Amino acid sequence: MAGSVATKTAWKLQEIIAHSSNVSSLVLGKSSGRLLATGGDDCRVNIWSVNKPNCIMSLTGHTTPVESLRISANEELILAGSQSGSIRIWDLEAAKILRTLVGHKANICSLDFHPFGKFVASGSLDTNIKLWDIRRKGCVFRYKGHTQAVKCLRFSPDGKWLASAADDHTVKLWDLVAGKLMFEFTGHTGAVNVVEFHPNEYLLASGSSDRTVRFWDLEKFQVVSCIEEEATPVRCVLFNPDGCCLYSGFQDSLRVYGWEPERCFDVLLVNWGKVADLSMCNNQLIGVSYAECTVSSFVVDLSKVKKSGSILHGLIRDDKPLIQPIPTGSSLRRIYDRPSTTCSKPQRVKHNSESERRSPSSEDDRDERESTAEIQNPEDYKEIFQPKNSISRTPPRKTEPFPAPPEDEPLTVKEATKPSQTVDIQTPLPKQENPDPVQMPPIASSTPVSRAEPSVIPATRDQPIGLKASDFLPAVKNQSQTEIVDEEAMSQIRKGHETMCVVLTSRHKNLDTVRAVWSTGDIKTSVDSAVAINDLSVVVDLLNIVNQKASLWKLDLCTIILPQIEKLLQSKYESYVQTGCTSLKLILQRFLPLITDILSAPPSVGVDITREERLHKCKLCYKQLKNISNIIKNKSGLSGRHGSAFRELHLLMAVLE
The missing domain is CATH 2.130.10.10 (YVTN repeat-like/Quinoprotein amine dehydrogenase)
Known part of the structure; x- marks a missing residue:
């Protein structure tokens, strides 16, 4: 038993x-x-x-x-x-x-x-x-x-x-x-x-x-x-x-x-x-x-394991008679009707009071940009999700049954290498001398995400990101042919989008400039360089990274970022407003008590240069926060998602009044 x-x-x-x-x-x-x-x-x-x-x-x-x-x-x-x-x-x-x-x-x-x-x-x-x-x-x-x-x-x-x-x-x-x-x-x-x-x-x-x-x-x-x-x-x-x-x-x-x-x-x-x-x-x-x-x-x-048979002792209650089990394979009740194809879908319910619709927002798009899949073990990934002989994937191979431990040996517990929190990509994909475009594992995202020690933003990988142009076309065996097809496909895709291509190329170039400064480990100078470029999209990209790590923030960082937040909160782009709200909330929670304490403290006796500098930064931040509080107050009456965000910020800033 x-x-x-x-x-x-x-x-x-x-x-x-x-x-x-x-x-x-x-x-x-x-x-x-x-x-x-x-x-x-x-x-x-x-x-x-x-x-x-x-x-x-x-x-x-x-x-x-x-x-x-x-x-x-x-x-x-x-x-x-x-x-x-x-x-x-x-x-x-x-x-x-x-x-x-x-x-x-x-x-x-x-x-x-x-x-x-x-x-x-x-x-x-x-x-x-x-x-x-x-x-x-x-x-x-x-x-x-x-x-x-x-x-x-x-x-x-x-x-x-x-x-x-x-x-x-x-x-x-x-x-x-x-x-x-x-x-x-x-x-x-x-x-x-x-x-x-x-x-x-x-x-x-x-x-x-x-x-x-x-x-x-x-x-x-x-x-x-x-x-x-x-x-x-x-x-x-x-x-x-x-x-x-x-x-x-x-x-x-x-x-x-x-x-x-x-x-x-x-x-x-x-x-x-x-x-x-x-x-x-x-x-x-x-x-x-x-x-x-x-x-x-x-x-x-x-x-x-027994899967059929008589009732085991302890489950016979009172004097309930033992009933012979039904022979395997016989059914007492109706069987499910399986559709003949896999295309069948549940009918969408329309015109119902409980039916809900949501149009995708730019915030959802931002969520998707910030969500990544980091491949940590390329060999297992390729074996399980991208079998070499098949373009369409198969589940992990059903190999031999899992072996039982030897009878005379104690059970050994295998220690795993736990996924690191500190590095975005643990193992780069091995370079292949003659890569076949169909077999390449597509990688998730070039956007860096939260990490515990963000000393360096990793450079973009040398492998294609996500889908390739060839994925939209029939598979071609010869590699050189595929490259030509890729070029043709890309030129087709670019048609009618010249302006967007120019904007994205410029943004990528600007981010490279910021990344070069960031790699030195000087966060303040890299934020300064992003602000100096005078492109809000670059500021947003950088803030989306530093917002993930509260410990990166210092008071002098606030003095540079607060004027940018003021611009973001008044932007016509929903994702910019959202990023501005996130950064402002972080500053208020982390620094507002410090700012109000320092400003309300009695003046120091003697010369204390460090204290004077901190007092100057606090005064500057206070002035900037007062400007922003007027915007927040005006927008706190809005309905929807941003309205509630502005109302929360308005409550946090009440101490300024």
Whole structure:
């Protein structure tokens, strides 16, 4: 019945230090069972291959801890939701940000990809569920009904329904086409942590903190059975691919259940702790758990696990008769209708009071520019996301099963190289002597992002960024031909955009000038050089970097930047206003108390040159802040996103009056 390391039924595979701070979420790819994504309080998403020690890719852009993750069925895309309510979608193959979705007012607690259409669903602490069209960045529909945080979301295998589990003890089933609630399942007496559709039948399983697993019939809308009296809350569940049983992860065990009647086929003692997700690969069950900054992976050999049979002792309650299990393969209820193609999409709901639309804003574009995918392990990245013999990617190779540890040796824990917080790109891609344009891994972004020690902004890489012109054209075998085609394509793209090309070339040249000064380590002089160029776009680019690192700011930096902030706040460009607000808020929080204290202090006795200089800077900053406060006061009456930002700044500046 019970498995252990000694019998090689269940064993710990690996332990890695996944983040520089606490791990806040993790998820396995369901296609291969070998792709792992972790989210941390360090606001990063790190991508790993199970049982390999090094991080493959690190995704940055979120500014608050990453609390929910989901990998798409084909393992090409990853969804990450943050504590602030923003959602980012990265394309793992192209190593770049794809979309930023903004609209939730609190933590994102759950996410899922629709099986066919280009849609995703998100559930939040704000109790709302949103359906997003990722092609248009827009919220298609909002489902309201839960009264507490939505902890888990799953689309049905046929793509017609969405199931949601919440802290309010309920499971709800939503009709995507009609845009309304179909049924609310009640019965759990604690927060419902997980919900999962049966792969074939109209059956739903839910696991709760009330320590029960319930099975629901989706034709009759009633409870089929309930597994009770387990010792700890249910953390995660997974149906066997053929639908014969359900695996449930608890604090210290894996349990295998049947539901007609309710029975436990097997119990395996697996001391995995906070097990967060389960997946399958080569007749092995993979489980991942986390504690502080470490993530552990475990393997269960399913060939040694009972998936059918009689009721185990302890689950027969009262004098309930033992019912013979249904033969495997027979179905008591309706089977999902799968569409014949993968083009089928949920119908967009129109003209409905709950329907929401958002036009993409320049702030979203800024978010996407600031979100990067840093390739940290080029070899693993190329093997997993860009197989050499295939232009279209395949999931991580399903190689041999994970090996069990030797019986007579203690389990060795592999130490991982944790992704660095200090350097944007750890490992440059190796130069190839004769590169094939199709095989080159495209890299994410040339825009530097936050780092702990920004002494140097890395130069742009010598590899193409993102998509190449050749990606829009048929693949050409001969390299020289491809280069000609690239030139032709670029000249076509440039037609009609001469002005923009000139502007971007000039901006790039100006940023190179600033970068040359920055590389000396003198932040003040590099900011001076950006201001001297007299191009606000360059100032914005630089501020977007220094805003990420509060410790870079000094009082003399404020005296140079405040006049620039005054210009930014009055700009017609939304992204400039946003950057100006961010910088001003940082200055107010960090320096306003210091400025007011120094200005209100009694005059010093004797000569103190340092103090005199500081007093002079404070007076200058105070004068500049007074000028800006008038702009803030006038704009605090605006509606929308900027209105609230200006109102917050107005409150922070109240001390000036």
